[in-house]
Amino acid sequence: xxxxxxxxxxxxxxxxxxxxxxxxxxxxxxxxxxxxxxxxxxxxxxxxxxxxxxxxxxxxxxxxxxxxxxxxxxxxxxxxxxxxxxxxxxxxxxxxxxxxxxxxxxxxxxxxxxxxxxxxxxxxxxxxxxxxxxxxxxxxxxxxxxxxxxxxxxxxxxxxxxxxxxxxx
Amino acid sequence: xxxxxxxxxxxxxxxxxxxxxxxxxxxxxxxxxxxxxxxxxxxxxxxxxxxxxxxxxxxxxxxxxxxxxxxxxxxxxxxxxxxxxxxxxxxxxxxxxxxxxxxxxxxxxxxxxxxxxxxxxxxxxxxxxxxxxxxxxxxxxxxxxxxxxxxxxxxxxxxxxxxxxxxxxxxxxxxxxxxxxxxxxxxxxxxxxxxxxxxxxxxxxxxxxxxxxxxxxxxxxxxxxxxxxxxxxxxxxxxxxxxxxxxxxxxxxxxxxxxxxxxxxxxxxxxxxxxxxxxxxxxxxxxxxxxxxxxxxxxxxxxxxxxxxxxxxxxxxxxxxxxxxxxxxxxxxxxxxxxxxxxxxxxxxxxxxxxxxxxxxxxxxxxxxxxxxxxxxxxxxxxxxxxxxxxxxxxxxxxxxxxxxxxxxxxxxxxxxxxxxx
Numbered sequence: 001x002x003x004x005x006x007x008x009x010x011x012x013x014x015x016x017x018x019x020x021x022x023x024x025x026x027x028x029x030x031x032x033x034x035x036x037x038x039x040x041x042x043x044x045x046x047x048x049x050x051x052x053x054x055x056x057x058x059x060x061x062x063x064x065x066x067x068x069x070x071x072x073x074x075x076x077x078x079x080x081x082x083x084x085x086x087x088x089x090x091x092x093x094x095x096x097x098x099x100x101x102x103x104x105x106x107x108x109x110x111x112x113x114x115x116x117x118x119x120x121x122x123x124x125x126x127x128x129x130x131x132x133x134x135x136x137x138x139x140x141x142x143x144x145x146x147x148x149x150x151x152x153x154x155x156x157x158x159x160x161x162x163x164x165x166x167x168x169x
Numbered sequence: 170x171x172x173x174x175x176x177x178x179x180x181x182x183x184x185x186x187x188x189x190x191x192x193x194x195x196x197x198x199x200x201x202x203x204x205x206x207x208x209x210x211x212x213x214x215x216x217x218x219x220x221x222x223x224x225x226x227x228x229x230x231x232x233x234x235x236x237x238x239x240x241x242x243x244x245x246x247x248x249x250x251x252x253x254x255x256x257x258x259x260x261x262x263x264x265x266x267x268x269x270x271x272x273x274x275x276x277x278x279x280x281x282x283x284x285x286x287x288x289x290x291x292x293x294x295x296x297x298x299x300x301x302x303x304x305x306x307x308x309x310x311x312x313x314x315x316x317x318x319x320x321x322x323x324x325x326x327x328x329x330x331x332x333x334x335x336x337x338x339x340x341x342x343x344x345x346x347x348x349x350x351x352x353x354x355x356x357x358x359x360x361x362x363x364x365x366x367x368x369x370x371x372x373x374x375x376x377x378x379x380x381x382x383x384x385x386x387x388x389x390x391x392x393x394x395x396x397x398x399x400x401x402x403x404x405x406x407x408x409x410x411x412x413x414x415x416x417x418x419x420x421x422x423x424x425x426x427x428x429x430x431x432x433x434x435x436x437x438x439x440x441x442x443x444x445x446x447x448x449x450x451x452x453x454x455x456x457x458x459x460x461x462x463x464x465x466x467x468x469x470x471x472x473x474x475x476x477x478x479x480x481x482x483x484x485x486x487x488x489x490x491x492x493x494x495x496x497x498x499x500x501x502x503x504x505x506x507x508x509x510x511x512x513x514x515x516x517x518x519x520x521x522x523x524x525x526x527x528x529x530x531x532x533x534x535x536x537x538x539x540x541x542x543x544x545x546x547x548x549x550x551x552x553x554x555x556x557x558x559x560x561x562x563x564x565x566x567x568x569x570x571x572x573x574x575x576x577x578x579x580x581x582x583x584x585x586x587x588x589x590x591x
Contacts (some may be wrong), residue, residue, distance in 0.1 A: 032345075035359065041349045061447050066351030068447045114472055116330040117323060117449040133327060133453045134467055135528055150472045 041065075046169030048161065051105075059121050061110055064168045068110035068118050069156060070129075071166065074140065079103045081127070082141040092151045096141045099155055107158045107166060108142045114149040129153070197383070202402035203409050204389035206567045210280040211387070212416030213273050219417055220270040221375065225368050227263040235315065237361035239354035242317035243443040261432040267309050268435045269424045271458035274302060278486075283510055285498030286388040292490040294381040299487045301374050306483075308367040309456065311360040318440030319450050325352045325360070327453060331466075334476040351446060391567055392499030401567040452527065460524030461517050465543070467528040468536040478540065485547050492547055494555025502561040506554055513546050 047064045051071060054060060059072040074082070082096040083103075100106045110118050110129075117133035124130030124137035126145045131138075136147030143152040158168045175196040177183045186192040234253050236245040249256035278298070281287050287295035314325045329346050333339040348355030386397055395401040403409070427435065435457060439450045455463050465482050469475035485492075500507040516539050523536040564570045 035348050035355075036345050037347075037349045038355070041353075041355070063447065066349055066353045066446055114330075115327040116333075117327065117453065118447065119449075132449060132451045133323075148467075148470055148472055148475065 046167060049166045049168065050164060051166055052164035056104070061118075062168070064156065069168055070106070070108055070110040070121070070142075070153075072106045072121075074100075074104055074106055078127075078140045082139065085139065085141070085143075089145075091144050094141075094143060094152055099141050099143070099152070102160070105166070106140075106142060107155065107168065109154040109156055111153065112136055112149055113144065113151045113153060114147070119153070199404065199406035201383065201405040202386065202397035202399075203405050204387055204391075204395055204401060204567060205403045205408075206389050206391060207387065207409065207412070208390055209412075209416055210276065210283075211389075212413045213277040213280065215413035216273045216417055216420050217270070217277060218375065219420075220266060220273055221368065221371060223266050224263065224270060225372070227259050227266060228365070228368065230259050231263055232365065235361075237315070237358050239317060239357050239444070242315060242357060246316045258428070261428045265424065265427045265432060265435060267312060268427070268456070268458065269420075270305065271309070273420070274305065275458070278302070279514065282489075282513070283500045284388055284390060285392055285493070285495075285500070287490045288493065288498050289490065290385045291382075291388065294378060295490060296487050297374055297378045297381060299483075301371055301378065302486075303483065304367050304371050304374070306459065308364055308371070309458070311364040311367070313440075313456060314357065314360050315364065316440060317357065317444045319442045319444060319448075320437045320440040320453070322352060322444035322446065323449050323453050324455060325356065328455075329356075331476050331479075334473040336473070353446075388498060389567065390499060390501060391564060392497065392501070393563060393566070395567060454525055457521065457525070460522075461520035462524075464520040464524030464536045465540045467524070468533065468540040478544075482540075482543060485544070489547065489551075493551045495551075495558060495560070496555070497560045497563060499563075502563050503554075503558060504561065505558045509546065509550055509554065513543075516542050516546070 044065060047062060047069075049060075049062050049071060051060070051073070054071070054073045056073050056075045057078075059070055061068045061070055063069070079096075082100075085096070087093040087095070096103065099108070112119050112131040112133065114131065114134050114136050117131050119129035119131040119136070119138060121129060124146075126137050126139040128140040128142065128145075129138040130136070131147070131149065134148050136149035137145050138149075138153060139145050141152075142155075144150070156168055158166055161167045175193050177186050177192045182192055231249065234245065234249045234256065236242060246260070249260050251257075253259075281295065281298075310324070310328060314321045329343055329352065332342045332346065335342060344350065346356070347353065348359065386395070389395070398404075437454065442450075454460070462479050462482055466475045466479040469478050495503060495506065497503055500510055519535065520539045520543065523532045523539065526532040528536070
């Protein structure tokens with residue numbers, strides 16, 4: 001190497017490899033990206049739910065982007081229970097106020113953050129949800145309390161479009 | 170390849186063979202010198218080839234009737250079972266064939282572990298084998314998703330979610346694998362495509378596996394290098410062909426028992442319920458052949474580390490030729506290894522059992538101990554054993570223990586002194 005000077009030909013080789021690599025990358029990318037969510041999947045990005053018939057203590061499950069979303073109208077007892085939990089007891093500390101803007105309504109993805117199963121309502125050691133697959137326990141705010149799941153159940157983007165209608169997404 | 174030159178007897182054969190030496194290849198395969206002491210544990214290579222061909226042929230037929238669409242897949246499988254002529258038979262052969270394939274591959278792998286078949290100069294054969302095993306697991310998993318039952322759907326959800334454990338890019342990868350925000354139709358169609366592709370990749374790797382085998386030749390129960398051809402070897406045809414054929418017949422009896430008498434015993438009843446993205450079955454279990462790894466996944470309380478442990482349990486096998494430091498191949502001459510070998514067999518069976526049980530209480534404790542032991546076996550016991558173990562004297566040839574002398578004593582002695590450090 002040391003005795004060899006950089007020649008014009010070396011530059012040509014490097015330039016050819018570089019252009020070739022860009023060409024290969026540009027060809028492969030469509031092959032990879034075609035597997036990402038397509039336009040028709042993305043078009044189903046929001047769902048509106050009528051919750052007028054729900055009484056306190058009731059949970060409904062709706063489908064949003066192919067995933068279940070839990071909507072629970074919580075009782076006053078449940079709300080005070082969720083608010084009373086100290087942050088240091090939590091694996092993934094989040095205040096209940098930040099998870100349920102309107103404390104009466106808890107809207108969250110019904111997907112266990114471990115490996116994606118649907119937790120069961122009103123089960124487990126914390127009076128909230130319990131995932132039957134690998135034994136994660138969630139409290140009444142959907143926060144992970146025990147088991148292998150790393151984080152709390154996710155809160156999707158949602159808003160009350162009227163007093164009785166929630167728009168998810 | 171074979172040492173001697175082969176000339177076809179017919180004029181046309183010679184003409185053809187000069188242009189494409191297929192007849193030379195066939196001659197190599199029939200004359201291929203094989204150790205004469207191969208026992209029945211060596212017949213599973215042939216049995217596995219049979220399993221692969223069975224899966225490809227029945228799979229092709231099923232693909233003619235199956236519809237890869239989330240709304241129609243479940244019904245099309247029932248259509249195969251009820252309406253298609255002999256559809257029930259073909260589907261049951263394919264579904265139970267997967268289990269039979271894994272049964273055979275586990276025996277094949279544990280035979281290698283007992284007789285040290287992965288050791289030099291057979292490391293490449295072994296690593297190709299591990300890649301085949303990985304592809305088999307991928308094909309089996311995707312195949313299980315195709316009927317679009319509850320276990321299909323939730324098994325797919327759990328297994329693809331393993332990738333979400335990867336920091337930063339995990340969620341993006343999972344969305345990419347799904348082609349959406351959950352397991353749905355795009356996931357099903359790509360799984361069907363890959364399930365169709367993988368068996369042919371395996372077929373190609375099997376050719377390489379056998380090619381790599383035919384360079385050093387078969388290992389054998391004594392685990393010594395033998396001269397070939399010699400009085401220690403017999404030609405593959407007819408000796409091994411007949412033995413393999415008989416073993417295959419016995420295997421097919423077991424296979425047929427499952428297909429005709431208990432076709433659903435190895436499956437899960439929940440898979441006869443159509444996939445429902447809103448309800449997870451109360452107790453999710455993978456197919457029996459994946460249970461030991463599932464137990465390892467669940468025994469670690471951290472999501473990322475659990476996935477890492479599970480994958481390491483498989484990939485650690487690829488490093489086995491270098492983890493096992495003993496120069497003696499066969500466990501017949503390794504009194505301590507032989508005991509650890511059987512402990513490992515028991516350990517894997519225990520992992521399989523607790524993998525099928527709920528991950529709580531005593532089951533979880535047992536799973537953790539068994540997981541720890543699995544890694545201790547490969548990472549500590551095997552490397553240390555190679556230095557500490559007092560091995561038994563290895564015969565110089567296969568015939569020596571029987572006849573006292575050896576027809577190829579001179580050659581064998583030089584080789585074994587160098588290779589075996591006696």
